Amino acid sequence: MRILTCIKQVPDPESRPMINQEKTWAEYGEYTSYWINRYDEHAVEEALRIREMIPGTTVDIVSIGPERIKSAIRRCLEMGADRGFHLFIDSEDYLSPSIKSRLIAEFCHDMKYDLILTGVMSEDMMSGQTGPMLAARLGIPSATSVMKLSVNGLEGSIQVERELDSGHRCSMDLTLPALVGVQSGINRPRYPSLSNVMRAKNTEIIQIRLENSLLKVVSCETVEKIQEAGSDRAGIRLEGTTAEKAAVLWRMLREKSLL
Amino acid sequence: MSHSIMIMCEQSEGRILAVTDELIACATQIADHYDSRLTAVLPGLITEPCSISGADLLVINSPGLAQYTCEGWEKAALLATEQIKPKIIIIAHTSTGYDYAPRLAALLEGCCLTSVSGIEITGDSISYRRSGFHGKLDLLYGVGKAPLVITVLPGAFPAPDWQAEPGITRIIDADIKPKLTSHVQFSIPDQSNTELDHAEVIVAAGKGIGQAENLLMIRDMASCFKRSAIAGSRVACDNGWIEYNAQVGLTGKKVSPLLYVACGISGSAQHISGMKDSKTVVSINRDPEAAIFRYSDICIVEDLEKFIPAFLQEAKKHQS
CATH class of the missing domain: 3.40.50.1220 (TPP-binding domain)
Incomplete structure (x- = not known):
């Protein structure tokens, strides 16, 4: 079975995005830490689990972005993935899910993947679009928010269980090839073993260069304006030492008769 | 400039759910500025007469739509777009909506914005607001000529407390069958809290x-x-x-x-x-x-x- 896992590298959620001069995008400082999108890490783990169950399975990784994303692809190789593909673009600008899904669909064209895994969304932008759009472009079925996945080997299908609103579930069979967007509770991602770390050191990440001009042509929506998020509530910030803040909070809750 | 706006009803066993009113509220905000027609689309196996306030209703009726499948809803929505030819399609950001909305946008060669929390209208252009960068920043998106699919965060557009006149209901009996999806089963884990x-x-x-x-x-x-x-x-x-x-x-x-x-x-x-x-x-x-x-x-x-x-x-x- 040939599996592709699409991953994204995301910045540390505690780092501060700085709005650019044109107020159309935001950038991060050079000391920002980046890591694999948490949901995608679950997707990689799920791919590796399938490979352990079904002999002859290969797990490829693909990601789009600038030089920095190599470390995220490397991490997947360290977890045990077979090959890493880096669709290189020398830009930190907004790249719409529509474009990303086109680029990956093009990449998939001759690869004949049976199963494509993605995280259900990215932690930073939370669009949740690239996966389903990719599936639609490839003409294959997809399911999002998947909490359970098993391969029905002989029938050429998979069984998935989706998490619905309010904790309800829905299970179904999808004919392969298919795409699955995994939800974070599906498994516990492994830590790389020393032997895999050593192996990954000697595995070359395959870089595919993308033309920046090509990306502009298919751009559909644009970010017109970006601003500090507005507040829904007029929250007050408590000041002082930890003990002082605790005392003020206690008093305020007392005044509201909550204590 | 006129917009035809299509709203995908959120339903359960053929009944239209309340979140649909929020989608109509969102559509109405846009329609108030333009000469827009609002058409709500209800895919399902519909046995009882139905209508919706504030919009016309197009029922896509098919035994294959008795329960939600991504494939079925995608086909029903595509069929509806042929009829309505919408510029904007509004879907709820629920486990159903975010499952098929991006696919629909890709198939229509359009664009998609998910978890939209607000809209801003200036003159002839509409911007759509959603949060990004780990929820720290608000982004306002503009869109080109291509059809637009948005998923709207539940609770973002309060449903009006008055009832508008129900529109006209039209039913299309279709034969939609999911071909690549089977053995669909819903369950409610016993996890009442x-x-x-x-x-x-x-x-x-x-x-x-x-x-x-x-x-x-x-x-x-x-x-x-x-x-x-x-x-x-x-x-x-x-x-x-x-x-x-x-x-x-x-x-x-x-x-x-x-x-x-x-x-x-x-x-x-x-x-x-x-x-x-x-x-x-x-x-x-x-x-x-x-x-x-x-x-x-x-x-x-x-x-x-x-x-x-x-x-x-x-x-x-x-x-x-």
Whole structure:
């Protein structure tokens, strides 16, 4: 079975995005830490689990972005993935899910993947679009928010269980090839073993260069304006030492008769 | 400039769900500025006569649509677009909506914006607001000529409290069968958690609590209040710190207690939609820019491991 896992590298959620001069995008400082999108890490783990169950399975990784994303692809190789593909673009600008899904669909064209895994969304932008759009472009079925996945080997299908609103579930069979967007509770991602770390050191990440001009042509929506998020509530910030803040909070809750 | 706007009804067993009114409210905001026709689309196996206030209704009726499948809804929506030729398609950001909306956009060669929380209209152009960068920034998107599919966050556009006139209902009997999806089965895991429904105070733990041991502290804090319960964010549940039946958010429970104390929760849109109706919100987070602070009445930038013991100390002082 040939599996592709699409991953994204995301910045540390505690780092501060700085709005650019044109107020159309935001950038991060050079000391920002980046890591694999948490949901995608679950997707990689799920791919590796399938490979352990079904002999002859290969797990490829693909990601789009600038030089920095190599470390995220490397991490997947360290977890045990077979090959890493880096669709290189020398830009930190907004790249719409529509474009990303086109680029990956093009990449998939001759690869004949049976199963494509993605995280259900990215932690930073939370669009949740690239996966389903990719599936639609490839003409294959997809399911999002998947909490359970098993391969029905002989029938050429998979069984998935989706998490619905309010904790309800829905299970179904999808004919392969298919795409699955995994939800974070599906498994516990492994830590790389020393032997895999050593192996990954000697595995070359395959870089595919993308033309920046090509990306502009298919751009559909644009970010017109970006601003500090507005507040829904007029929250007050408590000041002082930890003990002082605790005392003020206690008093305020007392005044509201909550204590 | 005229827009034809298509709204995909959210339904359960053929009945139109209340969130659909919010979608109509969103569509009406756009329609108020343009000469727009609103058409709601109801895919399903519909046995009873139905209509919807504020829009015309197009029923796509087929035995193959008796229950939701991504494939079935995609086909029904495509069939409806041939009839309606919409410029904008509005879908609820629910486990159904976000499953097929991006696919629909790709197949229509259009663009897609998910979890939209607001719209801004200036002159002839409409911008769509959604949050990004871990919920820290608001982004306003403009779109070109291509058809646009948006998913709207539940709760973002309040349904009007008055009933508009119902529009005209038209039924298309179709033969839509999912070909690549089979053995569809719905289930409701037995994970009722009535404690959360009845709690007046909810103390919720997020990623920031760092380790299971710190739950003790969260419990201690909860026990300072009468009728209290503990809950968690998605990450807290994924880490096994909190049971899934006590998860607050879009995929978990929607709660509205008198007091919600968010401990180490960053405040993703998914979490916010589960707790934003709480009467008072207190947030404790060491990241001064955490999105949760925008939805809080009392904001405390502190390390939980320092602050909660200090609060417990304070509580003890007043007890004695």
